[in-house]
Amino acid sequence: MNKRKERLIKYLFTALAFSSLVFLIGIVLVLFKEALPIFGKVSLKAFLLGESWYPTSEPPEFGILPLILASLWVTLGALVICVPIGVGSALYLHELAGPRQRAILKPVIEILASVPSIVYGFFGMVILSPFLQDTFELPIGLCALTTSIILGVMATPTVASIAEDALSYVPRSFREASFAVGADRWQTLTKVIIPAAGSGISTAIILGMSRAIGETMTVLMVAGGAAVIPHSVFDPVRPMTAAIAAEMGEAPVGSDHYNALFAIALILFLITFVFNIAAEFISRRFRLKLGLSR
Amino acid sequence: MKKILMSIVALGLAMPAFAGKAVMEGSTTVLPIAQKAAEVFMNNNPGEEISVRGGGSGVGIASIIDGTCDIADASRAIKPAELEKAAKKGRNLKAHVIAMDGISHIVHPSNTVTNLTREQIKKMYTSRASNWKEFGGPDLRIVVISRDSASGTFEAFSDMVLDRKRVRPDAIMQASNQAIASIVARTPGAIGYVGLGYLTPAVKAIGVDGIIPTKESVLRNKYPITRPLFMYTNGKPEGTVKKFIDFLKSPEGQKIVNEEGFVGLK
Numbered sequence A: 001m002n003k004r005k006e007r008l009i010k011y012l013f014t015a016l017a018f019s020s021l022v023f024l025i026g027i028v029l030v031l032f033k034e035a036l037p038i039f040g041k042v043s044l045k046a047f048l049l050g051e052s053w054y055p056t057s058e059p060p061e062f063g064i065l066p067l068i069l070a071s072l073w074v075t076l077g078a079l080v081i082c083v084p085i086g087v088g089s090a091l092y093l094h095e096l097a098g099p100r101q102r103a104i105l106k107p108v109i110e111i112l113a114s115v116p117s118i119v120y121g122f123f124g125m126v127i128l129s130p131f132l133q134d135t136f137e138l139p140i141g142l143c144a145l146t147t148s149i150i151l152g153v154m155a156t157p158t159v160a161s162i163a164e165d166a167l168s169y170v171p172r173s174f175r176e177a178s179f180a181v182g183a184d185r186w187q188t189l190t191k192v193i194i195p196a197a198g199s200g201i202s203t204a205i206i207l208g209m210s211r212a213i214g215e216t217m218t219v220l221m222v223a224g225g226a227a228v229i230p231h232s233v234f235d236p237v238r239p240m241t242a243a244i245a246a247e248m249g250e251a252p253v254g255s256d257h258y259n260a261l262f263a264i265a266l267i268l269f270l271i272t273f274v275f276n277i278a279a280e281f282i283s284r285r286f287r288l289k290l291g292l293s294r
Numbered sequence B: 001m002k003k004i005l006m007s008i009v010a011l012g013l014a015m016p017a018f019a020g021k022a023v024m025e026g027s028t029t030v031l032p033i034a035q036k037a038a039e040v041f042m043n044n045n046p047g048e049e050i051s052v053r054g055g056g057s058g059v060g061i062a063s064i065i066d067g068t069c070d071i072a073d074a075s076r077a078i079k080p081a082e083l084e085k086a087a088k089k090g091r092n093l094k095a096h097v098i099a100m101d102g103i104s105h106i107v108h109p110s111n112t113v114t115n116l117t118r119e120q121i122k123k124m125y126t127s128r129a130s131n132w133k134e135f136g137g138p139d140l141r142i143v144v145i146s147r148d149s150a151s152g153t154f155e156a157f158s159d160m161v162l163d164r165k166r167v168r169p170d171a172i173m174q175a176s177n178q179a180i181a182s183i184v185a186r187t188p189g190a191i192g193y194v195g196l197g198y199l200t201p202a203v204k205a206i207g208v209d210g211i212i213p214t215k216e217s218v219l220r221n222k223y224p225i226t227r228p229l230f231m232y233t234n235g236k237p238e239g240t241v242k243k244f245i246d247f248l249k250s251p252e253g254q255k256i257v258n259e260e261g262f263v264g265l266k
Helices: A002-035 A044-049 A065-096 A099-114 A117-135 A144-169 A172-180 A185-214 A217-222 A240-248 A256-289 B002-019 B031-044 B057-066 B080-088 B118-126 B152-160 B177-186 B215-219 B239-249 B251-259
Strands: B021-026 B049-055 B071-074 B093-102 B104-107 B143-147 B172-174 B190-194 B204-208 B226-234
Touching: A002 A256, A044 A065, A044 A256, A065 A099, A065 A144, A065 A185, A065 A240, A065 A256, A099 A144, A117 A144, A117 A217, A144 A185, A144 A217, A172 A185, A185 A256, A217 A240, A240 A256, B021 B057, B021 B239, B031 B049, B031 B239, B031 B251, B049 B057, B049 B239, B057 B071, B057 B080, B057 B093, B057 B152, B057 B226, B071 B239, B093 B215, B093 B239, B093 B251, B104 B177, B118 B143, B143 B152, B143 B177, B152 B190, B172 B177, B177 B190, B226 B239, B239 B251
Parallel strands: B021 B049, B021 B071, B143 B172, B143 B190
Antiparallel strands: B071 B226, B093 B226, B104 B190, B104 B204
């Protein structure tokens, strides 16, 4: 009886562990199945490089270049915010903060991560965008810059906590050896600790990017939604996630528009997939470099 | 064990019909009417429950065709393609006109422009025209605000003003009437369009072809961009849905329509 129970539990956990795989495969299959029909109507090149996104006019046009560029712009903008703040916080927490400060700062950063995205969106819409609009005398405050700032703040905890982990993986012996040969604290930090944790920090940045590019609710609320190729950070934009969220509800199932939205989702998925593979690859190399086993 | 499960499932299936629940979804123009009417209706009829969601007319109609809502609010008539889809799914959508509305063009209160022709509005929305000066206004960049394609207001506007020409690509796209009203209220160069019920002192409604959108001008059919607001049901309404639609068409319901700033049926 006991043995049977044990086996049963083992199977249960095996099934649970593999369920993620099943979900992933299911999602990929559906994405491909629903996305591919559009490429019978529009060539891949026209889809990716087309500059007009008019899915519901007659005749429709499905060019998603403005949407891709919008996503990349706001994500790069977010990096400008979240990398210095995130990595800086990680360095401070790891190198300078006393136990008391750590005890306050770490949970605070984690709470920042748990604020729902709609709250960020609301904040961006009601406070940040009017503020930027007045400060820079913009025609309108809903633009790439506003979106970048909000996304940057949202991605900061991801970057900070993973970078902090990376720093804490650097073996003590590295630091001791550095001090032993007479290096001061700054030299140890810049010449030993950061290079050793470098790939871990890169992983943190890449995962922060994934977080920013996949964010939907916030960009829907603050990006402005104009499907044009952005020429400045003050232009309103329509990132891929916002287009999908805004249009999926009314696109008739099985229509070209519906398939095109799935194709956008597929492309977005491929982009984040590449990000995550890169992060995994870099962090693996990093562990090897430090002589840590998997 | 199986029996218990079955009866739970059966109970679960039977519950909604018994409790008198209905789901209403769609147009954000109709939303204020729908929400208020549902509140009053539920107050008057304890036990009946109506949940109300926005999303846009296109979303409401797609939902009722898919069977995920009981009443679809729409600020435009159903399109042939949607009718065809409904027929394929065996649904026979029935339209109920519940109010009249005028699509009102709004600008920031500081804007000196008080009237535009339909041709001028069309030019603003479809060409690269970029300064209010061209339209007799201040030297200010025009910020064109439009609705996402799920919007019935957009469809009606596109039919009646744009002749279905494409909206310029750099127009700001928003998902609801309220979003447009609040952006226009704080953006000096903005122009947007909303249903009559969304006119507040925070924005300025401009005349179209010389006629200011008011209840009066819509009622007399003088205002050029007038349209009916609909609720669609699947087949002849029954139960809670029927009670609700009847309520909304009754004098008490039409009073709500007027209170929310729209034009009641005569």
